[in-house]
Amino acid sequence: MVTIESTKKFNIMKIGELAKLTDCSVQTIRYYEKEQLLKSPERSEGNFRLYNKSSLKQLMFIKQCRTLDLTLSEIRQLLELQSSPSIQCNSVNNMIDSHIQQVEQRIKELNSLKEQLNYLSNTCSNNGTIEQCGILQKLTSDVAKNV
16 A cells, blocks of 8 residues: 555656556546546646646545545545635535435445345246246246336
8 A cells, every 4th residue: 555655755756657656547547637636737848747746645535535435526525625724624524424325325225136136046946947047037027017
């Protein structure tokens, strides 16, 4: 795992170096720039993108947010809020609370899906042929009901 402290020797780096340090693809870095989540870097005389430690920190922040399944819009909001450190943090808390509710809803949906799959799994014995497969029969009968 790359930490900011372990990258002290990296003052200026090209996009490939930044990609390696953060385990983030070059295409993703460019996409984050296009979406204005990552500030556009300076360019070298050869028109190479040149990133600094600030870019590295920002990209690592974005990646951490993505591991929490935050949307790009939510990340954008957080980045904007970071630039105003003296305001109250209730908007951040509200965003995370809303995200928790969304995750809880997805968990309910996934549990329902799991129940449906378990039901299907129990309709089939592993000893039969495809023609006798309870799963395929149930799926076929469900399709026929909807047509």
